[in-house]
Amino acid sequence: MMGYKGTTAFLFYFVSFWLCDFGVCEVKKGWPGPWEKYIRAPENKRRIEPRKIWKTEGDVQVRTDDGKELVIIKEGAWVTWEFDENISGRACLIVEDTPGGLTEVNLAYSESYLFAGPIPDATTDRQARDLPLPLRIPKQKGKVCVGKEFVRGAFKYFTVHLPSSDHQENSPQTWLQSVWQTSQKTLFGTKPHKKKKQIAISSVWVNCTSFPSQGNNGRAAYTGYFSSSSHLLNQIWYAGAYTLQLGTIDPREGGALIDYNRIVDHNDSPTGSWYSNFTISGGTSVTTDGAKRDRMVWPGDMFIAIPSIAVSTSDYLSIRNALEIIFTNQYPDGRLPYAGPPMGVTANREFSDTYHLHTLLGVHSYVLWSGDLPFLDKIWPQYLFALHHSLSLVDDLSLVHVTSTADWLRPGMTGHNLEASALLHTVLSRSATLATWLGHTTPPIWPSTQKTLETGLARLYCPELGLFSDNIGARSCYPSKDQGYAPILPQDGNSWLLISRANLTPSGLPFRSPKSRFRSPTPLPNGPPTRGGISKLLRGRWVKHGAPCPEFPNTISPFASGFELLGHVYSGEVDTAVELMLLEWGWLVNGDGFNNGSTLAEGYRIDGDVQYPAYPSRARNSLAHGWASGPTWVLTQWVLGVEITKPGGEEVEVKVWRVRTRGGSGKGLVWEIRAEGGTKGTVMGYKVKGEERGVFLLREGEDGERVERLGLGVVRVVGEDEESWYKNVVVEYQGEEWVFDETWKEPEMEEREQGAVDWDVMERYFKTPVPEGWDISWLKEGRDM
Structure with missing residues (x-):
């Protein structure tokens, strides 16, 4: 059918909704079609043979x-x-x-x-x-x-x-063996x-032991599908979905970080060895950070991973088990662990101000998609306790004062931080929604804190540059007297500012840090900040292989870029988001040294090399990391246009960017819905007249009933064909016809310069120190180890 903004992309999405009892949601596979050739999961995971x-x-x-x-x-x-x-x-x-x-x-x-x-x-x-x-x-x-x-x-x-x-010539031998060998040498x-x-x-x-709750046929586990006229977008969507499948494991098969495990299991495994036998959560299945390593629950993934799981396999059981282990190990002061066991269960009490907030966002995503309100009700007191901790960090500078350096391995995570403050603003909006679902009122401190944060965030705006700086201090546009001018304009923080929907221009603000001797220029060189302006400036920083993140030099991170995708779509710049997918995720799918697009990597070097700059060893990069799956969610919700607005799909909103009737560009979708009582129907087509919205029922359910509560109308369909039905279907409604539009072409990608690696900065920011005596000249020379 028709795609976003006049694309010819046929976009298909199927999902079924039921009540979730005991944390398990029943799901059902959709119908077959041409999209199935993109599924990377094995048909029989019990016996996978090499090709x-x-x-x-x-x-x-x-x-x-x-x-x-x-x-x-x-x-x-x-x-x-x-x-x-x-x-x-x-x-x-x-x-x-x-x-x-x-x-x-x-x-x-x-x-x-x-x-x-x-x-x-x-x-x-x-x-x-x-x-x-x-x-x-x-x-x-x-x-x-x-x-x-x-x-x-x-x-x-x-x-x-x-x-x-x-x-083995010099290995220990018996006396008889030694004599025998010596005699043979002497005699002969x-x-x-x-x-x-x-x-x-x-x-x-x-x-294969991954995705234990999804059955032996990984292909049949899909409850969500995506197909378009863009071969590359199709590859990207399914690579994200399969990445999340591989990272979903039996909780008894966690591990690999043997040094962390040793704190709990007291193993004496030698340096360089590995195993996967550490229990990381309860239950029978859990979603983790990565498939190869970091086989633990990491809350930072949840904002991106949970919706991407929901639109592909609906594996809510694995999500719930991940959330439960974090709340089970909540610290006495309300803080939530940086990660699941073995972290968070020892006296070390690893903590991250940002990952703490990501857990809260994960709760919202899980309840929204699964409809599991009993889970929300159960943990609500703990949720409020955790939120109160973050609220207490907003000080007289009207920003979150971060004391933990831990985040997604990027440096500079301290002080009055942009990313953490924008995250909290977002969490407060979604907390208000959660409270409404439980029938509670919103405490006045939540919206008032959001206004306070907007005042503080404005102090991080850099008028000369048009973006917001990382924090107040050395990474700011307004340095103190003893600091040089070296502003960091982070990809993560500026993207989260767009996601948060915060007011970027609260009245009467000076747009300068109260700690700085500098004043803002008048008039502001780039004008006051706007969402469209920030989106445009972020796009302008892209290099040949993707969007760099200045907060982590030399790095292209699909995690931070996932936030940027969302920042663009929240700003109404859907075309920009799709272009970034084709550029950056296109490299993840087709770039040298990755794995031919079956899964998506943790990150890579700014010059496109497979090394992730957090580690000296190129070989440590995870090529199946759930936090890279952002396009799977974004393509479904913002390009296809299906948005869940109430828990469990009780209310669904379908959005488009441009619509025209037969002969022109338009937007269409196919979507099967199962509502309460078992009524089914397939939806095709959508149109907008001003603010008016209408969704049309293509085929009625088996019982002949219409799904009235979802606002579906009735249409007549002609010319359907099983093989290429999406091209041959004509939907007639109130004198208008809806057809497949074949005029869309992928955007022509600009020729961009390749990012240059700053080796001095690279070595300085290695989060894993280079072992003494370890020669890393091979890195600079581009040699393989």
Whole structure:
């Protein structure tokens, strides 16, 4: 059907709503169509086989024996298999023979081809690469799998390596062995003959353990669909959805950060080792930060991840378990942990002012989409306690005074902060909505604090630059006498300012910091701040591979850029948001070193390299990180135009940007609704006349009833075809016809300069310190490790 602002994109969305009992919402798969080819999830997650041998090194033979393909690997050699998609789970082999007395092989995993081979990529943060995983091989032939504690979170490349036994020459021996070898050398002048070890493997597969609450068929788990005339937008939507599936795990399979786990489980696992057996929440399924590492509950993901899960798989059970573990470990002063166990359960009491607020936003998103009001009622006292803590941080400068440095690994998170203040403004609006859903009144302090924050936020405006600075102080446009002029105009904070819908120009404000000796120029060079102006200036900073975040030098972050997407759409600039998706997420899908678009990465370097600048090791970047899934939500709610306005879909609003009748551009959608009582109907078409809105019923439900409470009318449809129905359907309504518009073209992307890496700043801001004696010259030279 018709797309946004005259696009020809056909946009399709299906979702079913039921009451959520005991935290579990029943869902139902939609109907098949051309969009299914974009789904990346496996059809049978219990047995995922590689598509090919990607690379071999050393003495390796591949032959067919009795109709069975055998891969024979000899000492010192290795084989790497490549899977169709980034996957996760327990690796298994069928071993046919082990000549030479082989008892063990080494396994290695990698999400990117850049790190594929006998040394794994990285999950831990104490060295550049993980240790290979030893796998004991029994004497008898047959199946052998890694232990349940060694589920690998995400990988596309899997390697079996037989290390050379030469290093065992000096290993401890019995006295008899030593005498025998010495006598052979003396008598015959040669080393004793020793048969080389080898292994013959007839099959390799992975038992995927991700998305445990969604069944064995990951494709059938989809309750939401998206399809458009843009191949790249389709790829991006489904890559986000599948990323969230891989990051949804059995709570007993958390872990990988063994140093943190040690605080609780007292493990003695060596540096560079890893495992996935730490229990991170209650229940049977939980959504986490990333698939490969950070397999924990991280509240920072929730604002983006929860709606993206809702529009794709509706896995509300996993969301609820994630929220519950954070509130279960709420600190005595009302603060919420920075992350779930092992963080937040020890005397360390890790805390982030911003992630604390993200948890509260997560509650709103979960209740809005799931309709789980009993959960909200249960935690409401804790919610208010947590909100009160943030309110107490608003001081006489009318801003949130941040004392925690923790955020999304970006530096500079202290002081009177823009991002935290705009976040609190947003939380207060959504808290008022939550209170209404529970039948409570809004405390007067909430709207009054929002007005106070607007006064403070205005003090961070930089008139010469047209954007808002990070905080009052060294990163401000109004430095103190002992500070140089080096303003930081953050991507996250300015985006959140747009999302918050705060009043950008409260009356009578000087637009200057009260701590500064400088005064604002008159008139203001860029005029007073406007949403459209901020959106335009953010767009003007884009480079070849996406939107840089000045608050974290050298970095392009799909997390912060997810906020920017939302900032643009909240400002009415939907075209700008779509253009950013094509630019930045297009690189995540097609860029070198990622994984061919099956999942979305945590971040990358400003020059497009796969390294995430928070870590010295390029191999540590997570290529399946839920916080990167923003387009999945944004495409559904702002481009397709389906917005849930009351819990559980009791009320739905459909929005468009431009509509015309037959022969011109327009907006259309298909949407199946299940309302209370089982009434079903399919909606197609939408039009706007001034402020008037109308939604049309294409087909009535099986019982012939119309879903009157959702405001549906009746239409007549002609020319429907099963294969290309979205092109052939004509919807007639009150003398007007609705048709598929084929005139839309993707925007022509501007030629932008590639971002340049500031290596001095890069090394200064590594959040994980470079270990002593670790040579990182390979980073600057662009060499692979």
